[in-house]
Amino acid sequence: MRHVIGILLQNEAGALSRVAGLFSTRGYNIESLSVAPTDDPSVSRLTLVTQGSEAVIHQINSQLLKLVDVVGVEDMTRGEHVERELLLIKIRVPAEQQEALKGLVARAAGKVLSVSADCYIVELTSSETQVSAFVRDAAACGEILEVVRSGVLGIARGARSLQGAAAES
DSSP, X not given: OEEEEEEEEEOOXXXXXXXXXXXXXXXXXXXXEEEEEOSSTTEEEEEEEEEOOHHHHHXXXXXXXXXXXXXXXXXXXXXXXXXXXXXXXXXXXXXXXHHHHHHHHHHTTOEEEEEOSSEEEEEEEEOHHHHHHHHHHHTTTSEEEEEEEOOOEEEESTTOOHHHXXXXX
């Protein structure tokens, strides 16, 4: 099963490497990874997506909490949450397909960031599934030159927060 895991960790050199190392030494794959500082510059939030049974995810979470840099861990897929991914895509679009691409962007609530002679750069923020579908559909409008995806970002719905989970751990 797919799991979105939120991790708060000290914003220090090597912290991300230790988290990634935990996954690689145990043979677990990280499907996507996004990390950035929080409102507290000494703490970063890492969101990663991985696959595994409940037992495997429980073991991963337990091992993560043993790392000295880790402040808190939450498997967001266990509760209601919101997921989003950012896509930047560069597409070479022939003149006869430009209206089709513009329609696709509008239906997906995307935004055209740049247009040159025959090349468009489009931004889309949506679910992982919708981003993948957009990339597939955009390929029918022209030649995809470059795809940049942020990876999944996730946050719990309601008052539940990773800070709260870290304080309770």
